Amino acid sequence: MQKLASRCFFIWYTLVFWAPNGSAQQVADETFDYPVTVPVYKTGSGPLIVFDEAHNNASTLRGAYAPFGKLLASDGYQVVSSREKVTSELLKEAKIYVTVNAMYDMEDWDLPARSAFSPDEITELANWVADGGSLFLVTDHMPCGASVNELAGRFGINIINGFAIRKDGRPEVFSKQKKTLISNDITSARGKRIDSIMCWGGTGFIVPPHSHVISVLGDDYRIYLPSQASQIEKRLKATIPYISGRGLVNGAYLEFGKGRVVIFGDGASFSAQLQGIKSEKRGMNHPWATQNAQFLLNIIHWLDRKL
Template sequence: MQNPKVTLLLLVAVAYTTLASAQQVADTLFNPEIVRPAYAKAQGPAVLIDEAHSNFHTVKGRFKPFARVLEKDGYVVGGFSQPFTNEGLTAAKILVIANALHPDNGENWSLPTPSAFTDAEIEALNAWVKKGGALFLIADHMPFPGAAEKLAASFGFRFLNGFAMKKKAGKDLFTPGKGLMTNALTNGRDKTEKIASLQTFTGQAFEIPQNATPVVVLSSDYEIKLPQTAWEFEKNTQVVSAENLVQGAYMKYGAGRVVVFGEAAMFTAQLQRGKNKMGMNAPSASQNAQFLLNTIHWLDGIIK
């Protein structure tokens, strides 16, 4: 017979997951103007968004605003609903993986958090990027870092399966000199695309390989909480410093390119509890949409 306490904990975990899913929906009214599209309508490369790994964000779901921004920039955006293979990946110029999960964690955001990807898929992804593919890997707060940990490690990144949180209340706003680095992704194609402010929405933080360039670097104002179940922080929850950990970075990998971020909401537009704007639609995140475009342009090779 199953331990009643364990059963109760599982029910609580499922309830938290269901509540989180219900509270966050795509803001379908978000429709920013793209002043200088990279391509004419539907004339750009294919950007495929992973939908084969119990993803919390999908092209017709919570990442619909993400897709809309890229489509207005001329890209052809679609879902990718098959396991990663050498042959299948040839369909994409840019592959986006946003908040993948192992099926066991689909409705249970508690430890353990097995890999969402098989070893064969990870090997195929590495080979595809080395040959010139462009990967945009996004893994938000726990349990998503656990699900993507092996994939990230194959490129040299070390995920922490927790929550990157400010010690004191306040928005996660980053500016030059205060966590936001100056580089190709923040400079854009010219001065009109330069990012002066970028907002994230909790997420995780990670360590990067030596050849990666950081975009957002956390200070001692942040800490990483490592709970057993998402959003359940107790007195004995492990906490480590987030100082000098990174929430976004990019690098070249063989003939290809990789961008890794530890937060997903910043790249879409959502409504929380039906009214609170979270993501590119938030007034305090007015440059997030341009940063998304800069990121895709770098992955595409438009930005060198």
Template sequence: MNKAMVIIFSLVFSISLNAQQVGDHTFDPVINNPVYPKEKGSIVLIDEAHVNFHTLEGRFQPFANVLKKDGYVVKASKDPFTEESLSRGKILVIANALNEVNLQNWKLPTPSAFTDEEIKTVVTWVKNGGSLFLIADHMPFPGSAEELAAAFGFKFYNGFCMKKESGKDIFSKKKGTLSDCGLTTGRSDNERIPFLQTFTGQAFEIPEEAEAVVTLNDEYEVLLPEEAWQFDKNTKRISANNLVQGAYMKFGKGRLVIFGEAAMFTAQTQRGQRKFGLSAPSAKHNVQFLLNTIHWLDGIIE
């Protein structure tokens, strides 16, 4: 990232993103072949017990609406993770959880959003057949979720994954940055994903048993600031080459998908004007990719 871009980002994003980003409730995609009849599908729990930046009735409402149109039952999960609370659904979605100390303070340190006991409970639940969709966007969210991710063998970098030059974050099979796998092939030609768009996010390392979906190249670097969106000449940077932004794997009897970007799975607006995420014209395959991901977690796609 050049010096001019650093200054621009620092000025623009020093204002609280919490006040700028809202769910785009006008987003109304058409699902031509729902996998389930209405409200007859598996139960999907969206975590709301960990100061989540994305919630069912908030920024992740468009995410939930896509799943509901596909027949899924989507519910908010407002309780800490226990064997009983997790038993209420088949798929658990954790999107941008935070420790309460970072609610209005996106600075280091960024302690875990989850207790050690909760992490053990989630790992056991997945191992016994549960399906986890863990989403942790740019800093401070990777720091809040890194202990949970590490319990499955993933290493998060608590920063921002950014292009060195300006341009949209488009990942494609043609460029070799989007893998040819179950999540991108779907169940038919109509569900194939030639490219995806993400919107900044983080980068991470994956264990050998996981398969990358989105792989970064030397066009990207990871910036590791002490405060979100505050970059200067002293900000630590590392290459993002061969790091990933999305991956999946089976874990015991269960399944796990991890992504380092949240906006790509929902529709949002900034200050009521700029649309991004699922409603962005350049992200036209993201809705189907979201469905493919949920289908794989549901065991419909092998």
């Protein structure tokens, strides 16, 4: 019964909570196209990017992240999905490992939380990064944060297993003008400057001192910490515990040994979706997310040491 309730909540939250019209339909926007005028590599000649689909990932290259794969392929990268658990054999040919919205269970989001990655997988990934590999870790609200917190912890990052929600309940445009988007190697690359990105909630985390912050949450946010995911409703009850978003970030990057790590706390930002009967845009295709696609390219270029 508990799993059935969690499954119902999963469907409701994913398809309704952020959709003003309340319609339960969400598909990849196959028409989305961001022109890459000067690809880093010739078609199919770039490094291998392994896209994780082995950890109950809600986002796949055939689903919401199809535009993600299409965009990176247009830049010359070889992007392949993998349903294999992490091993040295899987990683040996890869330049970048991407995992998006990994979950310990697709149906049961409630506490107690547990890791989607086994201890052996975490060790393999950490060793691979330390030896020169690059990890792009994209997570989201409960239960995604807890599902990858042990993995993130190997790099000194502590992810909050909650729901980051603006006090006004709206999506967020992070910008340098508002000082919520920070100038750094990724956002201020020559000829590829990023002044704003759009996000849809997600979660926040604490990063080690040697990391570089990309974007911050701040006082406009609360991170709600329910014991059961179904407690997050359109009208939030006052009994749900929360912490302030002050001091928390939702985007950062760092070097680890010889390798590199980028972590981001919202999965929608790098998708391109059509939502509801009105096909409202969400992700890189949103009218306010004009730089999200270039932001993604900048992240991949930094991980690939092209910035």
